[in-house]
Amino acid sequence: MARSALTGSRIRERRALSGVKQADLARLVGISASYLNLIEHNRRKIGEGMLRRIAEALGVDVAVLAEGAEAALLDGLRDAAAGEGGVVGPERPELERIEEFVGRFPGWAGLLVAQHGRVGLLGRTVEALSDRMAHDPYLSSSLHEVLSAVTSVRSTATILTDTEDIEPEWRARFQRNLHQDAERLAKGAEALVAYLDGAAVEEGTLAAPQEEVEAWLDARGWHVPQLEAAAVKVAAAVEEGLGATSASARRIAERVFTRYAEDARRLPMPAFRAAAAAGKGDPARLAQLFGVDLAMVLRRFAAVPDARVGLVICDGAGALTLRRAVEGFAVPRFGAACPLWPLYQALSRPMVPVRAVVEMAGRVPTRHLVYAICQPVGAVGFDAPPVLEATMLIVPDAAAAVGVVQPVGPTCRICPRVECQARREPSILTEEF
C-alpha cells in the first residue's frame, strides 16, 4: 500500500482520538515509546508489518493510516512553489521535504496555500483592470494601495512559513502586519468595488458624456425646477446647466431635458404628488388617472424632490441610456447590467408591465420593489421595426416580500453570485470580498 511521509501524523492523530497513551501503544506493538515518537513525528519510515500491527491496536483499517486527506494541501503547496517562477539556488522551496512540512506544520501550510490563492486572485484582479489603469488616476492610486498590501502580505507570509527559527517577537510582529494588510486589502477592495459600481464617482473622474449629464442631475436630486415651469426653453436650460461640458453631453442633456419638460407638462408635480399621496401610488393607476403612459409615471416618480428611488432606462439592445442609482442597488458605470434585472424581462415583453421584488447581491443584500415597462419610442409604422425602450423604477423596500424574490447583481464583472445561470463572464470578486 502506498504511504506518504504523513503516516506518522495520522497515527498520532488516531491514537489521540482513541485516548491511547503513546507508551501503551508502543508496548502493544512491541517497540519503544521513543521509537514510536519518532514514527509519529514522521522522522522514521514505517514498514508494512508495523503499520498493520498499529492499525490493529488502534482498531482502524490500515488504509486510514496509510492514505491521508492532505493531498489538496500538498497540491496547493506545489502550486505555490511553481508560482515562485522556478527559483533556483539555496532559497528555493524544498520540495523534497514538502510532506514533512505539511506533517509538522499543517496550520502554516494551510495559511501559505490560502495566501498564495489570495495573491493569485488579486493578481487577476489587477490584470482585469490594467487596461483602465493608465487612464484613470483614482483607479491607479487604488491599485497602487492594493499592490503595496499584496507585496507586504506575500513577503510576510513567506517569511512566516519559510523561517522555522523565527524569534517570537518577530513572529508576533509579522502576524500583526499580516492582519493590518488584510484590513488594507479589504478596504482597498471595497473602494475599488464602490468605484466600479459608480456609487462613489466624483465629477473629476467622469469618463462619458452620459455620466456628465447623470452627475448634473444627481447634484440636483433629479428634480429640475426650471424644467417644471409652464414655459420651458430646453435649449436655454441645457446651455445654463451644462454649457461647459462636451458637445456630446449637451446633446444627451437636450434629449433628457426635452422629455423631462414633456413629463412635467403632462404630470405637473403638485398634482402628481397629491395623487400619489392620496393612496394611488400604484404606477398603473396613476397612468390611468392622468391618461399617460406607464414609463412617464415611472420617470416622474424619479423626479419627485428628495425621492429615494432609482431609475434605469435601456434601449432595445439593452444598453443603459439613463441611470439614477439608489442606495443598495448598484448600477454599473460601464458595460451591460445584470441580465436578471426585471428591466430586461420587460424588454422581452413589450407593453407588459412587470412588478417584482429583487434582492441585490452585496455584503449586505438589499431588497427593492421594482416596476418596469417596455414601450416603443416615437411613432410606430408598418414598414420599420419599432424602436423600443424599457424603463425600471427601483424603490428600496427592506420589508418587501411579495411572491418570489429574484436575486440580482450589478453586473457580472463585480457580482459575487458564483452560481448564476445568467453569468456571462467571471467575476473579479470572491465571497471573501
Next chain:
Amino acid sequence: MGKHVLLIEDEPNIIEAIQFILSRDGWRVSTHTDGADAAAVVRQMAPDVVVLDVMLPGRSGFEILQELRGDAATRTLPILMLTAKSQGRDREMAERYGASQFMTKPFANTEILASVRALGGF
C-alpha cells in the same frame, strides 16, 4: 559587519519584511521613508547597495535616481528600483535614468534577495 544596504521605502510593513530578509542574510540594513531628502541621505550614508521605491512622499524615486546619477560620487552606486506599476513606461524611465535593476511589486522574497546579492557583488 556585513555589507550595507539602504532601503528607501515608505510602506512600513514592506520595510519590516525586506529588513528582516536582508538582515538574516547578513546585511546591515538602514531605512529611510521620505523622498524629499533621500538623495542627501544616500550621500551621507554611502551604502553598498540602495533599494529605492518609485512612489515616495516628497519626491519620486525617478527624480532621486536622476540626481544620484548626476553626481560623480554616486554615479555607479548599485540601485535596485521597486515599483507597483508594471507598465513599460516605468521600466523605460528606470533604464533611462540609470537604475542598476528594476523589480515590480509584488515580488518574491527570493527575487529581491538575489538582486541585492548580485548588486552587492555576491
